[in-house]
Amino acid sequence: MGTCHLPVELERCSHWAIKTLNFDLRGAGEKRLLDLHALEELRLDAYESALIYKEKTKAWHDKHINKREFKEGDKVLLFNSQLKLFSGKLKSRWSGPFTIKRVFPYGAIEISNENGEPFKVNGQRLKPYFDGFVHKEAKIVHLDEFDVPHLR
Structure with a gap:
């Protein structure tokens, strides 16, 4: 016990x-x-x-933020953060081109669409738009022009 x-x-x-x-x-x-x-x-x-x-x-x-300098008259693309990932897998999230109307301090930028309607956006949502790329003429080289001993 x-x-x-x-x-x-x-x-x-x-x-x-x-x-x-x-x-x-x-x-x-x-x-x-x-x-x-x-x-x-x-x-x-x-x-x-x-x-x-x-x-x-x-x-x-x-340090990893890309500093972008924009001036009035530049063409830009606008990042569309509202676009859902699966609404169109191959659909671009960049829309535009838009034209810069005015640059404000601290990154705010006024842009306008094709109709000329202005609206303000954060400059971090923009990237430069380059239209009219110059394509160089392609040069065609035929392999039979070269004398390559091991191909004979």
């Missing part, structure tokens, strides 16, 4: 343990204060690390 403890005996043992552990109230208070300071220091370190991470991520992102 196992050991049997009376409730009074358990109460006395638990009271003794609580009294022993919490005997030094001043020491317990100081330890609690040190724990709070350590927790605050961890929180500040995490906050600082997050700021450093955000700064590095922003610097990397800004």
Whole structure:
């Protein structure tokens, strides 16, 4: 048979343990204060690390942004972010060409469609449109013009 403890005996043992552990109230208070300071220091370190991470991520992102300079009269294509991926797999997400009417500070650009109706867009959604590419004349070379010994 196992050991049997009376409730009074358990109460006395638990009271003794609580009294022993919490005997030094001043020491317990100081330890609690040190724990709070350590927790605050961890929180500040995490906050600082997050700021450093955000700064590095922003610097990397800004470094990889293509700086585009547009001027009035340029032809541009507009990126259509509303076009669903599966509505037409081969359909281009770039529409246009549009003509730049006015360039505002901080990247806003006013463009107009074929009808001359102006509207403002973010300059990051535009890319230059080049019309009238010059195609060079293709040169045809016949292989029988060359004397290649291993082909005879």
